[in-house]
Amino acid sequence: MNIITTGMLKKERHAFIIRQINLHNKVLSSDxxxxxxxxxxxxxxxxxxxxxSGKIIKVHGGALSKSFHFPYExxxxxxxxxxxxxxxxxxxxxxxxxTVLTGGGTTMLEMARLVPDDLEAxxxxxxxxxxxxxxEKKLLTVNLIGGTLNKNAQVNMGAKTISDLSEIGVDxxxxxxxxxxxxxGITDSEWEVLQVKKAMIKAxxxxxxxxxxxxxxxxxKMKVCSLSTIDYLITDLSPxxxxxxxxxxxxxxx
Amino acid sequence: MNIITTGMLKKERHAFIIRQINLHNKVLSSDxxxxxxxxxxxxxxxxxxxxxSGKIIKVHGGALSKSFHFPYExxxxxxxxxxxxxxxxxxxxxxxxxTVLTGGGTTMLEMARLVPDDLEAxxxxxxxxxxxxxxEKKLLTVNLIGGTLNKNAQVNMGAKTISDLSEIGVDxxxxxxxxxxxxxGITDSEWEVLQVKKAMIKAxxxxxxxxxxxxxxxxxKMKVCSLSTIDYLITDLSPxxxxxxxxxxxxxxx
DNA sequence: CTTTATTTTGCGTTATCATGCAGTATTGAT
DNA sequence: ATCAATACTGCATGATAACGCAAAATAAAG
Numbered sequence: 001m002n003i004i005t006t007g008m009l010k011k012e013r014h015a016f017i018i019r020q021i022n023l024h025n026k027v028l029s030s031d032x033x034x035x036x037x038x039x040x041x042x043x044x045x046x047x048x049x050x051x052x053s054g055k056i057i058k059v060h061g062g063a064l065s066k067s068f069h070f071p072y073e074x075x076x077x078x079x080x081x082x083x084x085x086x087x088x089x090x091x092x093x094x095x096x097x098x099t100v101l102t103g104g105g106t107t108m109l110e111m112a113r114l115v116p117d118d119l120e121a122x123x124x125x126x127x128x129x130x131x132x133x134x135x136e137k138k139l140l141t142v143n144l145i146g147g148t149l150n151k152n153a154q155v156n157m158g159a160k161t162i163s164d165l166s167e168i169g170v171d172x173x174x175x176x177x178x179x180x181x182x183x184x185g186i187t188d189s190e191w192e193v194l195q196v197k198k199a200m201i202k203a204x205x206x207x208x209x210x211x212x213x214x215x216x217x218x219x220x221k222m223k224v225c226s227l228s229t230i231d232y233l234i235t236d237l238s239p240x241x242x243x244x245x246x247x248x249x250x251x252x253x254x
Numbered sequence: 255m256n257i258i259t260t261g262m263l264k265k266e267r268h269a270f271i272i273r274q275i276n277l278h279n280k281v282l283s284s285d286x287x288x289x290x291x292x293x294x295x296x297x298x299x300x301x302x303x304x305x306x307s308g309k310i311i312k313v314h315g316g317a318l319s320k321s322f323h324f325p326y327e328x329x330x331x332x333x334x335x336x337x338x339x340x341x342x343x344x345x346x347x348x349x350x351x352x353t354v355l356t357g358g359g360t361t362m363l364e365m366a367r368l369v370p371d372d373l374e375a376x377x378x379x380x381x382x383x384x385x386x387x388x389x390e391k392k393l394l395t396v397n398l399i400g401g402t403l404n405k406n407a408q409v410n411m412g413a414k415t416i417s418d419l420s421e422i423g424v425d426x427x428x429x430x431x432x433x434x435x436x437x438x439g440i441t442d443s444e445w446e447v448l449q450v451k452k453a454m455i456k457a458x459x460x461x462x463x464x465x466x467x468x469x470x471x472x473x474x475k476m477k478v479c480s481l482s483t484i485d486y487l488i489t490d491l492s493p494x495x496x497x498x499x500x501x502x503x504x505x506x507x508x
Numbered sequence: 509c510t511t512t513a514t515t516t517t518g519c520g521t522t523a524t525c526a527t528g529c530a531g532t533a534t535t536g537a538t
Numbered sequence: 539a540t541c542a543a544t545a546c547t548g549c550a551t552g553a554t555a556a557c558g559c560a561a562a563a564t565a566a567a568g
Contacts, residue, residue, distance in 0.1 A: 010516075026263065029554075039518050044555070059265045060525065060554065128382030128398060135405045144382060144410055146400025146418055151389045156398055164400055264526075283544075293528050298545065314535060315544065 013038070013046055021056055021065045028062040082212040082236035087111040089234050089254050090174060090210055096120055101173040101200055102130055104155035107210050108176060109133055115140065124170060126156045126196065150192070157192050165199035173204030177224070180211050180233075182246050185226035197224045208232035208254075216243060227251060262290060267300055275310055275319045276367060279338070282316040336466045336490035341365040343488050343508050344428060344464055350374055355427040355454055356384055358409035361464050362430060363387055369394065378424060380410045380450065404446070411446050419453035427458030433474035434465050436500050439481045441474040451478045462486035462508075470497060481505060 013036050020027050020035075029047065033040040051058035057066055087110035094100055097120060102108050104127030112133035115121075120139040125131050131144045145168075147161030175197060179187035186209060188194045201207055201224070213235050230251045237244055239253040247253060262270070267290050274281050274289075283301065287294040305312035310320055341364035348354055351374060356362050358381030366387035369375075374393040379385050385398045399422075401415030429451060433441035440463060442448045455461055455478070467489050484505045491498055493507040501507060 026266065028261070028263075040554080041519080041556095042517060045517085057265075059263050061263050064263070064265055128385055131382055131403050132408065135403050135408065138405075142403040142405075143414070144398065144400050144403050146398050146410075146414075149385050149389050149396040149398050151392070151396075154386065154389065156400075160397070294544085295529080295546095296527060299527085 010046070013042075014050060017043075017046060017050060017063075018055060021063065025065040026062060031062075083107045084110055085236040086210050086212060086234050087114055090208065091115060092254070093172060093208055093232060093234075094119065094121060098122070098172060099124070099170040101125070101168070101170040101204055103127060103175055103197070103200065104130055104153055105176045107212070108174060111174065111210075124168060126161055126165075126200075127154060128156070129154055153193065155196075157196050162195055162199045165196070165203050168203050170204050172206045172208060173200050174208050174210055175200060176210050178215060180209065180215060181217055182227070184223060185228075186224040186230070188222055188224050191222065194222050194224055201225055201229065206231040208234055210234045213237045213241075213243065262292075264300070267292070267296075268304060271297075271300060271304060271317075272309060275317060279319045279364070280316060284315075286316075336468075337361045338364055339490040340464050340466060340488050341368055344462065345369060346508070347426060347462055347486060347488075348373065348375060352376070352426060353378070353424040355379070355422070355424040355458055357381060357429055357451070357454065358384060358407055359430045361466070362428060365428065365464075378422060380415055380419075380454075381408060382410070383408055407447065409450075411450050416449055416453045419450070419457050422457050424458050426460045426462060427454050428462050428464055429454060430464050431478070432469060433472050434463065434469060434487075435471055435473045436481070438473045438477060440478040440484065442476055442478050443474040445476065448476050448478055455479055455483065460485040462488055464488045467491045467495075467497065 016036065017027060017032060020032070027047075029040050029043045032043045032046075036043065047056065047058050047063050050056045051063065055066065056063045083106055086107055090107075090111050091114050094115070099122045101124045102111070103125070108125075108127060108130050112130045115134065115137050117137055118139065119137070122141040122143070123131075123134050124143045124145055125134065126145045126147065128144060128149070131142050134140050134142045145156055145161055145164050147156030147164070148158040149155075150157045175186075177186050177188065181187065186197075188197060207225075207230050209230050209232065211233065216235070227247065228250050232254055233244070233247055233251050234254045235241075235244065244253050270290065271281060271286060274286070283294050283297045286297045286300075290297065301310065301312050301317045304310045305317065308320065311318040337360055340361055344361075344365050345368050348369070353376045355378045356365070357379070362379075362381060362384050366384045369388065369391050371391055372393065373391070376395040376397070377385075377388050378397045378399055379388065380399045380401065382398060382403070385396050388394050388396045399410055399415055399418050401410030401418070402412040403409075404411045429440075431440050432443065435441065440451075442451060461479075461484050463484050463486065465487065470489070481501065482504050486508055487498070487501055487505050488508045489495075489498065498507050
């Protein structure tokens with residue numbers, strides 16, 4: 001257990017830390033300092049870097065494995081400000097009496113929370129989490145599209161979901177995305193997700209993509225749709241931000 | 255049950271507390287103090303933080319599960335033990351590879367929590383809350399029946415739900431009920447609920463009614479089905495309890 | 509092989525956080 | 539109304555973190 005180490009390079013320390021975390025689900029800065037024979041400052045800097053790139057979760061006193069299993073109710077705790085900003089803007093697109101379709105994810109959940117109490121509208125969603133949040137608003141009609149619950153994404157997927165989506169028609173669809181790029185348009189890395197998104201797009205008169213700025217200009221494996229399909233692009237940036245300029249066209253930047 | 259823990263990070267304590275609450279529906283600050291080896295002050299501060307972010311409901315002496323805080327009931331913490339007992343017994347009816355259909359409500363939720371991690375089975379449910387809880391179990395396939403989310407009961411209802419239910423066939427259906435009586439059988443007070451329950455019964459080879467003993471011998475306005483339809487009656491009482499004697503017949507008392 | 513630039517690291521300082529304790533207030537049950 | 543259990547407040551203490559800077563190590567260039 002006691003690993004003696006001398007003159008390790010930063011990369012090696014990082015690897016060591018990741019290994020320790022995978023092994024124990026947690027590490028203490030103080031322990032690492034001793035094991036790696038470096039100051040705790042260095043350890044803390046290492047942990048910061050690893051946390052920055054999303055490999056671990058840094059907490060006071062050390063760090064936790066990212067797969068640290070939290071019960072579902074708190075998976076969404078870390079809704080970053082950028083997501084909140086996107087959600088806030090998205091709400092502006094919804095007007096009285098509208099029929100809206102949404103996916104899942106933290107940004108959508110945040111949007112559900114921000115729906116004003118006096119809005120009367122009809123929502124369809126594939127996300128039970130979003131549905132439950134929307135159900136808090138007294139004037140909304142909330143329809144949950146059924147299907148097989150995907151454990152990671154916590155949204156319904158599969159054949160049933162897609163066939164049910166083909167039976168509805170809505171005014172506006174809010175979609176999150178991991179990949180958005182000028183040339184490739186909207187892309188995704190999971191095939192199942194791709195199918196569902198395509199079905200959602202077909203079901204909707206207008207499409208709004210919600211996307212935090214750090215995901216701009218990234219391409220994933222498979223294409224969902226081209227940019228021309230998108231009616232609104234909602235980001236945390238100002239609509240006049242130069243980074244968004246290339247996306248102007250058919251798409252309204254919000 | 256006495257879990258020994260040393261040098262836990264705050265986040266770990268939080269996760270531990272959430273797990274305990276999910277397990278028992280309630281925690282006492284005093285217990286947590288001992289289990290986590292910290293002062294009750296620290297426990298209380300932890301509980302405050304968790305309550306602050308809406309993950310639990312803090313009460314005098316400890317905290318309660320949030321999803322336990324269903325719109326309808328919440329009176330006494332200890333009456334819930336009977337539901338737990340019903341849920342525990344219900345689990346016994348589920349065997350490997352089975353296809354199961356469930357409704358919503360606290361007893362169902364409790365059952366979902368108690369499903370063993372190593373059970374491989376397929377679940378259908380009309381409750382997003384139950385679905386999300388079931389999704390925590392790695393080996394389960396969870397299918398959520400769509401529909402219009404009823405804000406009070408937090409289950410899907412309406413025409414879509416009923417037509418979807420008509421398309422499936424399962425081995426066993428777990429139903430809660432407010433009214434059960436020798437002569438009238440299973441009764442309910444809401445028309446919408448009635449329709450859904452009937453559809454669930456039609457979809458299932460066998461029917462299990464889950465019912466805490468205080469609801470025995472009560473009649474509601476509308477009839478769901480007669481007692482002869484019921485295969486299992488699960489209560490918090492011993493199967494040999496004289497109160498249950500009258501219900502013996504086609505129905506197996508558990 | 510120097511010399512120079514860049515990065516990394518450790519240390520002192522200051523700020524922040526976490527925790528337990530003592531005293532006081534509040535609660536809930538009888 | 540009383541009493542014991544539970545909660546909250548403020549504070550002291552030790553732990554951890556952040557900041558800035560200078561020494562050391564590493565890489566790059568001449």
